Amino acid sequence: MATGCEFPKIQTFESALSAAEFESTVELTNFPAVFRRCVSNWDACSKWNPFNGGLDYLEMKERAGSVQVEAMLSRMAPIFNGDIRSHERVSLPFSEFIRYCKQHMRSKENSSSVNVKSADFTPIPEDHTPGQIYLAQFPILNDEKEEKVQLKILRRDIQTPTPLGGKSLSSINFWMNSAQARSSTHYDPHHNLLCIVSGRKKVVWWPPSASPSLYPMPIYGEASNHSLVGLENPNLSDYPRAEHSLKQSQEVTLNAGDAVFIPEGWFHQVDSDDLTIAVNFWWQSNIMSNMPEHMDSYYLRRITRRLIDREMSLLVLKPSSTDLKQLSKHIDQSHIEMAEGENGNTENESAKKGLGTLCERTSLDDLDPSARHALHELISIVHDHVNAVDTNKGRQYTSPSCSDPATESRKSKILVNALPCLEDDRVAHMLWDLEAFRLRDVLVAMAHYFPRTLEALILHMLSPIAAEVLTQKFDEIDRQTGEEDRNNFFREFYGAFDDEAAAMDIILSRKEAFAFQAFKNVLDKFLAVNVSSPTMNI
Numbered sequence: 001m002a003t004g005c006e007f008p009k010i011q012t013f014e015s016a017l018s019a020a021e022f023e024s025t026v027e028l029t030n031f032p033a034v035f036r037r038c039v040s041n042w043d044a045c046s047k048w049n050p051f052n053g054g055l056d057y058l059e060m061k062e063r064a065g066s067v068q069v070e071a072m073l074s075r076m077a078p079i080f081n082g083d084i085r086s087h088e089r090v091s092l093p094f095s096e097f098i099r100y101c102k103q104h105m106r107s108k109e110n111s112s113s114v115n116v117k118s119a120d121f122t123p124i125p126e127d128h129t130p131g132q133i134y135l136a137q138f139p140i141l142n143d144e145k146e147e148k149v150q151l152k153i154l155r156r157d158i159q160t161p162t163p164l165g166g167k168s169l170s171s172i173n174f175w176m177n178s179a180q181a182r183s184s185t186h187y188d189p190h191h192n193l194l195c196i197v198s199g200r201k202k203v204v205w206w207p208p209s210a211s212p213s214l215y216p217m218p219i220y221g222e223a224s225n226h227s228l229v230g231l232e233n234p235n236l237s238d239y240p241r242a243e244h245s246l247k248q249s250q251e252v253t254l255n256a257g258d259a260v261f262i263p264e265g266w267f268h269q270v271d272s273d274d275l276t277i278a279v280n281f282w283w284q285s286n287i288m289s290n291m292p293e294h295m296d297s298y299y300l301r302r303i304t305r306r307l308i309d310r311e312m313s314l315l316v317l318k319p320s321s322t323d324l325k326q327l328s329k330h331i332d333q334s335h336i337e338m339a340e341g342e343n344g345n346t347e348n349e350s351a352k353k354g355l356g357t358l359c360e361r362t363s364l365d366d367l368d369p370s371a372r373h374a375l376h377e378l379i380s381i382v383h384d385h386v387n388a389v390d391t392n393k394g395r396q397y398t399s400p401s402c403s404d405p406a407t408e409s410r411k412s413k414i415l416v417n418a419l420p421c422l423e424d425d426r427v428a429h430m431l432w433d434l435e436a437f438r439l440r441d442v443l444v445a446m447a448h449y450f451p452r453t454l455e456a457l458i459l460h461m462l463s464p465i466a467a468e469v470l471t472q473k474f475d476e477i478d479r480q481t482g483e484e485d486r487n488n489f490f491r492e493f494y495g496a497f498d499d500e501a502a503a504m505d506i507i508l509s510r511k512e513a514f515a516f517q518a519f520k521n522v523l524d525k526f527l528a529v530n531v532s533s534p535t536m537n538i
Contacts, residue, residue, distance in 0.1 A: 199276025
């Protein structure tokens with residue numbers, strides 16, 4: 001279940017911060033920030049401006065014109081997807097790319113205000129247009145592949161922004177598009193300071209926790225850091241969780257001289273106006289650079305476990321009051337409340353009542369009215385199920401599925417192939433709807449008066465989600481009672497079974513089956529990995 005935007009508004013600073021201020025107030029939060037006029041003092045902001053002779057400056061061969069560059073060619077322009085299957089790489093001289101930009105400027109202005117000699121211009125092939133060409137992520141500096149840095153001459157027109165003073169930079173990259181361009185939604189494995197030299201960009205962000213709504217590509221793929229869905233008009237039939245993506249996003253418009261900090265792991269989509277030039281700085285975060293490799297597997301397990309726990313809590317969210325009323329319509333709540341008023345028993349008094357008092361009861365009429373109704377309901381559910389299944393020799397009861405009635409005929413096994421649905425699982429919903437102390441009374445009463453019904457309920461009707469709810473209620477009972485009452489309760493409960501160990505194993509196995517479903521959901525939502533559900537003997 002996706003949630004709305006739960007993080008604060010992104011900070012905007014009207015000037016650059018010092019390196020110390022940036023690290024303490026921005027970088028350590030791992031949260032984006034905007035810096036207005038952060039690089040407006042760069043020579044590049046005036047010298048590279050396409051509308052002030054900047055294209056001629058960049059085209060000059062003694063600077064960078066003769067350098068061979070590799071540009072992206074997209075047939076889905078203005079969208080440029082990071083997936084290598086959706087674009088080509090075109091090798092051409094930097095001066096030729098600049099001429100494409102000039103051609104586009106001329107077509108937009110419909111004038112000859114830009115001085116381009118036709119004799120010096122090489123026509124673009126008919127199947128290529130300037131709008132399809134984008135010089136993306138071309139290195140000005142690269143700490144690992146220095147031999148591939150061919151636009152290093154442009155480095156003299158820029159300076160390391162003040163907030164990054166003292167940083168060990170991984171790379172500096174040059175970005176330039178001739179016509180409007182849009183990147184696919186993606187995240188980077190480095191911290192990123194994106195600086196606008198000319199033109200304008202709109203950046204839309206999502207926190208890493210928004211991954212489920214953005215459907216990241218499989219972790220084992222070539223474009224694992226990219227999203228499968230577009231920002232506008234996503235296909236909700238294929239990507240239903242994308243409905244929530246806009247609620248989790250924030251956006252900002254950046255002009256020449258502005259910069260934005262995009263932390264590692266934050267999804268972002270960038271729209272660029274015509275003839276926009278930018279430079280970005282990448283560096284490794286302290287978290288990754290300071291984490292020794294021998295800890296990787298441990299943190300992988302910790303993070304995965306945390307995501308699984310969160311997913312499990314989402315799957316057992318209490319249904320709305322409307323759902324509760326619909327599923328409990330046969331229980332006369334007003335009668336229950338009247339009876340409670342007559343008896344003068346409050347919930348707190350019932351909760352504090354010792355288990356010994358309950359065990360000494362000789363009549364079911366002594367039960368709290370709501371507990372008595374719940375007991376009747378659970379017995380009815382079990383009996384209805386017993387009457388509905390084939391009771392021939394060798395056929396065992398199975399847990400009813402909340403999404404596929406055919407599972408009732410499967411033998412002693414639960415296939416975890418569908419999302420658990422609390423609202424459709426009558427047993428799970430009954431358990432969830434009962435206060436822990438009332439459920440305690442109901443289970444003890446069943447153990448005393450209807451042990452075989454309790455056995456059928458636990459051994460043959462407890463679904464994975466019902467097992468999860470039951471054990472959560474057990475935890476609540478533990479917290480609400482003293483050690484002696486707690487021991488008495490579990491002694492009474494498990495004593496109803498011919499094989500106590502088998503009953504405990506059933507509960508734990510089905511609880512683990514529920515956790516496995518949550519694990520599958522985590523793999524799908526965050527890593528786009530689908531695994532087959534093994535048949536689990538429970």
